Amino acid sequence: MAFESLASRLQSAFDKLRGRGKIDEQAVNEAMREVRLALLEADVNFKVVKDFVARVKERAIGQEVLKSLTPGQMVIKVVNEELTELMGGNVAKIAVAAKPPTVVMMVGLQGAGKTTTTGKLAKYLQKQNRKPLLVAGDIYRPAAIKQLQVLGEQVKAPVFTLGDQVSPVEIARQAIEHAKENHLDYVLIDTAGRLHIDEALMDELKQVREVAKPDEILLVVDAMTGQDAVNVAESFNQQLELTGVILTKLDGDTRGGAALSVKAVTGQPIKFAGMGEKLDSLEPFHPDRMASRILGMGDVLSLIEKAQEAVDTEKAKEMEKQMRQGEFTFDMFLDSMQQMRKLGPLEDILGMMPGMNKMKDLKVDEKQLGRVEAIVTSMTLKERANPDLLNASRRKRIAAGSGTSVQEVNRFIKQFEEMKKMMKQFSGMADKMQKKSKKKGFGLPFMGKSAGNLPLKERGPGFPFNFKPPFK
Incomplete structure (x- = not known):
């Protein structure tokens, strides 16, 4: 974390x-x-x-x-x-040119994740309704061009390449013309890196900068290298006059030295942070939210934003309606779990909740969550809708299909039955609360804005209901 x-x-x-x-x-x-x-x-x-x-x-x-x-x-x-x-005070947003396209040079040492981050940045820009062009400007590293083309296919963004026999300077020049002709908003130039900083690397980057006249020069550095990342940032800034930094692998950086040092040393803000391997795991860097997380105050705003992006609101409304009627099936449970997992690793989600990172022994066993999911998906549609059908032979079949034991299946079904009982109690309580709300002005428990005013015992259940998550 x-x-x-x-x-x-x-x-x-x-x-x-x-x-x-x-x-x-x-x-x-x-x-x-x-x-x-x-x-x-x-x-x-x-x-x-x-x-x-x-x-x-x-x-x-x-x-x-x-x-x-x-x-x-x-x-x-x-x-x-x-x-x-x-860490920078305010969020530093990516530049927008007065006249499109906005040109962004991605620079950094080899191995920092520059090409992958270029793909992630394209995905981020698409969410902002922008049309990015990926430019394969690294002609030296084997398979760099192919890697960018694969990323382009994954994010459904065009990739401009002239092969590995044309100079990066010419590639940059033609790419910008191509973007203008095709009305593309951003040009993301993936440049070559080295294992160390040398004159040849910097000279080539300076030539690309002269031709491309970039609105942004973003340095991609591996947060886990700590003080080395800061030294690299300082060197690149002296040579190229950076406009910002992207920290990769920040989710795995338990120390935080790079994030806390790079702005003070270079004077340039951290604009984005890589928080995972998926292409949508590049996030704007919020200094205030990060400071709150460091001090154990949580990061509720980021959690809400993640939920708004990942959760299917129509499905959530339908589930709420069914829960009010006292219905609770294995399919509903599975939907709840899958919606939660869309937010990212549950351990990271818990880390955004105030006070949770004080619980040093709190670990989420993602494998166990997968086993629970496998048990439910091994059931037939009729069995998911009607748990009463689950006799001994069916449970044995489900255990074999999910790669679990009959004891694990029995334990999960027992927990599910407890949840179902609670749903029925919740249904009756919801009706009572609805009647009271006309007099006292508060809504359904955990369904309305004012649910927090209710006593803890009267509040409705949140995910994963009464199911004890596999913490260890």
């Missing part, structure tokens, strides 16, 4: 302050010592750490904090604001 080790260290340091009714300069200094060590262990640039701690300490020892009613929380608020500022 992104920033896992850093988040754990920082939250541990602030837990000592959070409950105090009063803090003094010594308490702040002790907390800042822990913060300094946590950031250095996370491979954050030493100068960045020094400046960050100095700014936080200056504000935290100020009268506004020490005389507040909850000084511990005020210190955390200061750290949250400074972390947000450190």
